[in-house]
Amino acid sequence: MPVYALADCNSFYASCEKAFNPRLKNRPVVVLSNNDGCVVARSAEAKKLGIPMGAPAFKHEALFKANNVAVFSSNYALYGDMSARVMRTMADMVPACEVYSIDESFLRLDGLPGDMIAFCGEIRERVRRWTGIPLSIGIGETKTLAKAANRLAKKGGGIFDLRGPGVDEWLARLDVEDVWGVGPRYAKLLRSRCIRTALDLKRADRVWIRKHMTVQGLQTVLELSGKPCIPIEHAPPPKKAICCSRSFGAYVRNLEGLREAVASYATRAAEKLRGQDSVCSIVQVFIRTNPFKPEHRQHAELVQATLPVATDYTPDLLRAAMGILERLFREGHAYQKAGVLLAGIEPKGSRQLSLIAPQPKDEAKRGKAMAVLDAANRRYGRGSLAYAAGGIEPEWGMKREKLSPAYTTRWDQLLEVRA
Structure with a gap:
């Protein structure tokens, strides 16, 4: 039986900033969008303050100051390089790895000996030790179930195994719009049919799903039932634009x-x-x-x-x-x-x-x-x-007044250690 895992970097952009600055430990951190406009990443401490995703930075300056929030411009060179390091670290430990996004990766775990939860704990520890980035890992018999398990892992101890008995109990707690592959438009359609949870979707009429949600929707239902339909992609397909x-x-x-x-x-x-x-x-x-x-x-x-x-x-x-x-x-x-x-x-x-x-x-x-x-x-x-x-230092250039150094990609900005 195939075993999939989804490894997701927690608060990735904010975690990258924390990895190189010990002064940020236990301190709220937010990262802003292009031109320092809106909040696009929040550390766990910032989330506890109630800072919403997408919040305009200028409207929350008083809150930032009152709570000693560290504010950074988006440092895409740093985040891209750190992502590559995290993905390489995980790829060396598993039979197959698919980079799904800058902070997510699907892993194949079947065929590995021993306890899966313990092994995923080893992955988390190595990534944390080698890169400083915290991970949450969800385990399932399909990619869709692994994605659902990851949501549960973030709410718990960082690892969640959604296999064996009790799967339906957990799917009943997952809103249908939170299922991988179900967007807002389909969620509205499903709710109009009283399909409100992942378990409802799993039990839905497959002929109706195929008609109204195409083959991709049917694949989602089958994957929720434990039948793999979406394989690991070893290399991303070339972009068409x-x-x-x-x-x-x-x-x-x-x-x-x-x-x-x-x-x-x-x-x-x-x-x-x-x-x-x-x-x-x-x-x-x-x-x-x-x-x-x-x-x-x-x-x-x-x-x-x-x-x-x-x-x-x-x-x-x-x-x-x-x-x-x-x-x-x-x-x-x-x-x-x-x-x-x-x-x-x-x-x-x-x-x-x-x-x-x-x-x-x-x-x-x-x-x-x-x-x-x-x-x-x-x-x-x-x-x-x-x-x-x-141009050289053009006036139109993106506003990034709170940019951190390029710790890993510029020789002149490497951290210096004094002993």
């Missing part, structure tokens, strides 16, 4: 500022494209003003360009994005956000070549140049080697 966009730290009113922003986003999107060994044939660029400022002149528009040959070469993508931006920009507007989306994505090794479009003669040189660029940024930190088109 790659988007990079941000709200600006300050309004951008000139074309030069927008050029820098769009160039920066196109460069990052190209890096992601190469990261999955793909090429793209469509480049989209959008810009928009602030829709919540009716006193401002409004403009929101997206334009796309089709490339003659699918590519992953950053200069080609930059050239296309800049051409689109020239058509989009309007004088006299205060722009708040821009973005670049790459589509028409296909594997680099099987891309379709055009018979009439010119083929790049220096394809090998281009590939080597991009490999050097990506390797330098992996080794020394993203942005260490960048295109000048993206």
Whole structure:
């Protein structure tokens, strides 16, 4: 019988900040969204203060100050690197591991000798000792049951085994909207049919579920019944579209500022494209003003360009994005956000070549140049080697006034130990 586990990092962003700063032990910690806008992560201590997820930071400054809450800007380089360390640590201990999100991973545990709860305790301890990140682990006979078990683990001692007798008793305590794969729309539909808990869903008519919730809904019901339908994915499937966009730290009113922003986003999107060994044939660029400022002149528009040959070469993508931006920009507007989306994505090794479009003669040189660029940024930190088109310390850059150091990805920001 297969045995699955879902390992979830507790309050991941906040835990990353605590891992490198002993002064934060037992202290409330919150992490803010882009441009230091809203709360996107809370430590256990912050949750006890009643700080809601998504709360605008400026509305809670008095609460933060009164309760000595440590407030941080989102440090995505740190969180991404710490996630990779946690996932590698777990992958070394189990037969199979699927990275589900930045802070979650599915594990296959069947075939391992001994007590599963004790083994999961060893996983938690090694991850805590090697990375400083706390874990909750749920165990089940399917991925859906492991996901449900993880919710119970967070409320208990950090590990919960949802197998054997008593499964239905626990499923009866789980609201149907908390079942993996059931979103708000389906939850509303199910409740209208008096299907209110995970146990109700498990016992629901499968013909009706298949008709109204498609094959995926039927798989969820079968998984709640202990029948595995969703296997471990050893490698995530390549993305069919790659988007990079941000709200600006300050309004951008000139074309030069927008050029820098769009160039920066196109460069990052190209890096992601190469990261999955793909090429793209469509480049989209959008810009928009602030829709919540009716006193401002409004403009929101997206334009796309089709490339003659699918590519992953950053200069080609930059050239296309800049051409689109020239058509989009309007004088006299205060722009708040821009973005670049790459589509028409296909594997680099099987891309379709055009018979009439010119083929790049220096394809090998281009590939080597991009490999050097990506390797330098992996080794020394993203942005260490960048295109000048993206600007240097631009005024539009994301507001991150409470940013912690890049403890693990920048040589000049490593922690120093004095003995």
